[in-house]
Amino acid sequence: MKTLSKIAGISAATALIASPAFAEAGVEAAEHTAFILNSVLFLMGGFLVFWMAAGFTMLEAGLVRSKNVTMQLTKNVVLFSLAAIFYYLIGYNVMYPLGSWSIGTDETGGYLGAFGVAILEAVGVSAENADDIGYASTGSDFFFQLMFCATTASIVSGTLAERIKLWPFLIFTIILTGLIYPIQASWKWGGGFLDTQWGFLDFAGSTVVHSVGGWAALAGAIILGPRLGKYAKDGSVIPFPGSNLPLATLGTFILWLGWFGFNGGSQLAMGTIGDVADVSRIFSNTNAAAAGGVIAALALTQLLYKKPDLTMILNGALAGLVAITAEPLTPTLGQATLIGAVGGVIVVFAVPMLDKFKIDDAVGAIPVHLLAGIWGTLAVLFTNSDATLMGQIVPILIVGAFVFTVSFAIWYVLKLTVGIRVSEEDEINGLDKAELGMEAYPEFARH
Amino acid sequence: MKLIIAVIKPFKLEEVREALTSVGVQGLTVSEVKGYGRQSGHTEIYRGAEYVVNFVPKVKLEMAVADGDVASVVEILAETAKTGKIGDGKVFVMDVEQTLRIRTGETGEEAL
Numbered sequence: 001m002k003t004l005s006k007i008a009g010i011s012a013a014t015a016l017i018a019s020p021a022f023a024e025a026g027v028e029a030a031e032h033t034a035f036i037l038n039s040v041l042f043l044m045g046g047f048l049v050f051w052m053a054a055g056f057t058m059l060e061a062g063l064v065r066s067k068n069v070t071m072q073l074t075k076n077v078v079l080f081s082l083a084a085i086f087y088y089l090i091g092y093n094v095m096y097p098l099g100s101w102s103i104g105t106d107e108t109g110g111y112l113g114a115f116g117v118a119i120l121e122a123v124g125v126s127a128e129n130a131d132d133i134g135y136a137s138t139g140s141d142f143f144f145q146l147m148f149c150a151t152t153a154s155i156v157s158g159t160l161a162e163r164i165k166l167w168p169f170l171i172f173t174i175i176l177t178g179l180i181y182p183i184q185a186s187w188k189w190g191g192g193f194l195d196t197q198w199g200f201l202d203f204a205g206s207t208v209v210h211s212v213g214g215w216a217a218l219a220g221a222i223i224l225g226p227r228l229g230k231y232a233k234d235g236s237v238i239p240f241p242g243s244n245l246p247l248a249t250l251g252t253f254i255l256w257l258g259w260f261g262f263n264g265g266s267q268l269a270m271g272t273i274g275d276v277a278d279v280s281r282i283f284s285n286t287n288a289a290a291a292g293g294v295i296a297a298l299a300l301t302q303l304l305y306k307k308p309d310l311t312m313i314l315n316g317a318l319a320g321l322v323a324i325t326a327e328p329l330t331p332t333l334g335q336a337t338l339i340g341a342v343g344g345v346i347v348v349f350a351v352p353m354l355d356k357f358k359i360d361d362a363v364g365a366i367p368v369h370l371l372a373g374i375w376g377t378l379a380v381l382f383t384n385s386d387a388t389l390m391g392q393i394v395p396i397l398i399v400g401a402f403v404f405t406v407s408f409a410i411w412y413v414l415k416l417t418v419g420i421r422v423s424e425e426d427e428i429n430g431l432d433k434a435e436l437g438m439e440a441y442p443e444f445a446r447h
Numbered sequence: 448m449k450l451i452i453a454v455i456k457p458f459k460l461e462e463v464r465e466a467l468t469s470v471g472v473q474g475l476t477v478s479e480v481k482g483y484g485r486q487s488g489h490t491e492i493y494r495g496a497e498y499v500v501n502f503v504p505k506v507k508l509e510m511a512v513a514d515g516d517v518a519s520v521v522e523i524l525a526e527t528a529k530t531g532k533i534g535d536g537k538v539f540v541m542d543v544e545q546t547l548r549i550r551t552g553e554t555g556e557e558a559l
Contacts, residue, residue, distance in 0.1 A: 236496075237495075237496035237498075238496070238498060239493035239494060239496045239498050241493055304495075305492040305495070306492075307492065309492065309493070309494060309495075311493070311494055312494060312495070348495070351494050351495050352494075352495035352496065355495070355496060364494070
């Protein structure tokens with residue numbers, strides 16, 4: 001999602017370049033072919049990113065205690081569905097106003113997008129009637145963008161696991177996917193002010209997706225408070241070991257797979273030799289960064305704790321992936337590995353640091369998505385000469401301030417009105433029994 | 448008749464079982480248990496937080512043997528369950544007043 005080719009003016013220019021008369025023979029596909037290939041890229045990328053919802057679900061199911069697993073499963077499948085509905089009803093046009101800003105303009109900078117439901121092209125649309133023949137079908141674009149919105153919501157559910165009530169969480173999800181995410185995403189990807197005024201570079205969303213989920217999760221974790229018994233009176237941290245590390249590992253691999261679509265699809269074009277080569281370059285760099293994150297976390301936990309910690313290694317893979325997301329194209333394979341490795345290092349230090357502040361993040365989503373997201377956004381400066389220091393730092397701060405403040409306010413209002421935390425008894429008995437009356441592993445003995 | 452209770456390291460179970468069979472022990476009850484001795488647990492680290500494991504997993508073996516077999520059984524337990532490191536476990540020997548084989552009604556050493 002690095003470019004703004006949805007904007008009509010740019011797409012007209014693209015169409016001109018891509019038309020046979022101007023194309024060099026054998027280099028560029030014809031306009032229709034490019035439209036088809038771009039749409040295929042979005043659909044392929046989209047279903048890979050969709051699968052990340054399964055990855056988050058398995059990761060969270062594995063890292064929480066067995067008495068809260070059904071609740072995590074429920075939250076994840078429902079939040080994805082709410083994201084689908086509210087991104088259709090509100091989010092899509094807020095995020096991509098195509099110049100019809102409610103506040104601002106393309107030239108001066110857009111701040112608030114358009115309101116209205118998403119509308120797809122007609123059945124069997126012709127080339128002449130396609131919304132943007134120089135880009136891709138609207139259906140493929142909507143499908144692809146929706147998955148990113150849902151990813152943001154998935155991030156929040158892990159941090160707040162094991163003590164939040166179901167319905168207030170779902171209300172927050174609606175606001176996050178319908179408004180918070182699309183509004184700030186429009187500032188960059190919809191051609192808003194972070195793009196036009198600051199020249200902000202965030203290829204597939206280290207900031208726009210991952211940090212946003214992280215900020216919303218951080219605000220929620222602060223207001224919600226830690227899980228009962230997580231921090232002893234003497235300040236020591238009581239670990240709650242995850243119930244199923246095979247599931248957590250499977251979830252991480254699923255996320256790793258999905259990330260190829262997340263970053264690769266964000267090339268937004270596959271109609272030229274250069275674009276296809278770039279997509280493959282992005283796949284390779286994305287993979288390298290995950291590997292870097294794994295090895296960094298493996299080595300560091302061995303050095304610091306005398307034994308490697310699998311849960312940190314899994315977080316390290318994801319931190320590497322988040323870190324490369326802001327710029328998966330320009331780094332070399334070596335640079336991508338190092339960018340990912342720094343993400344892994346951040347996780348190993350940030351997890352205990354959050355515990356020092358008594359911010360209880362059940363699955364490590366804040367270190368992975370927020371902190372590695374910030375790192376990845378800054379790391380663009382090392383490999384992409386178009387990036388500027390202020391053009392990266394200021395948008396990180398603006399997006400952070402916006403998302404954290406609004407999320408904090410919403411969590412606070414939810415706490416005062418409906419309450420966001422289950423009772424002490426329900427928390428000890430587990431959310432599965434208390435809120436759902438259904439256990440994930442009913443035939444296992446408990447001790 | 449004596450009842451011998453041995454608490455040993457779980458990884459030694461198979462070796463101990465084979466040795467006991469070789470000296471003629473015909474029945475064995477095994478339970479997975481947790482507990483602590485003078486070692487009083489150990490520490491582990493999960494996600495950077497150190498915590499104490501107060502109860503260490505062990506395997507408890509129970510077997511009833513004839514008086515004449517006690518010495519050899521205890522000896523074989525001491526030999527096979529031993530690693531020389533802390534936490535090898537303990538063996539307890541106690542009197543058994545009566546034994547009954549439910550199926551046949553046999554009692555005493557006949558029922559072992």
